[in-house]
Amino acid sequence: MAIGELYDVVFDCPEPDELAEFYRELIGGKITDSDGWWTTLETPTGMRVSFQRVDDYEPPRWPGQEHPQQVHLDVMVTSLTESEPLVLELGATKLKGSRSKTGFRVYADPAGHPFCLVTN
Structure with missing residues (x-):
């Protein structure tokens, strides 16, 4: 329990x-x-x-731990290619070191919190 x-x-x-x-x-x-x-x-x-x-407020920094992530969200999407321009238009930033491999990409929200777009 x-x-x-x-x-x-x-x-x-x-x-x-x-x-x-x-x-x-x-x-x-x-x-x-x-x-x-x-x-x-x-x-x-x-x-x-x-x-x-x-x-x-001081945002976390990716990928270092001087200002750790502390928390992040994984957001399931059907297509990274279609979803990336939409989150960038909302004000997200693609983070340095974020691989564009199939499966996930790492971004920061407008306040600097990391989050990932993920696919199956």
């Missing part, structure tokens, strides 16, 4: 509303809560992803 179940994934960031909107466009869902310091996105599957404002 587990102690609990996953309820929310929370990202520190400088602008919670902007980052929530980025992820809403990336994975769908709706913004259910926002007060300028905390914004919650409920995904179509019911999972929560929240964003909290942090003053003096």
Whole structure:
């Protein structure tokens, strides 16, 4: 028996509303809560992803560990070739060292958090 179940994934960031909107466009869902310091996105599957404002925020750096990733999301897509331009248009950045091999590619969201697009 587990102690609990996953309820929310929370990202520190400088602008919670902007980052929530980025992820809403990336994975769908709706913004259910926002007060300028905390914004919650409920995904179509019911999972929560929240964003909290942090003053003096410093993003993680890929691939080094001086500023570790701490957390990242894998987003399943049907085609890396079709999905990459869409995430770049949303404001993502393809990270240096990200291989364009079949299977996955690594990006950073607008606040610098790494995430991957993955395929089967």
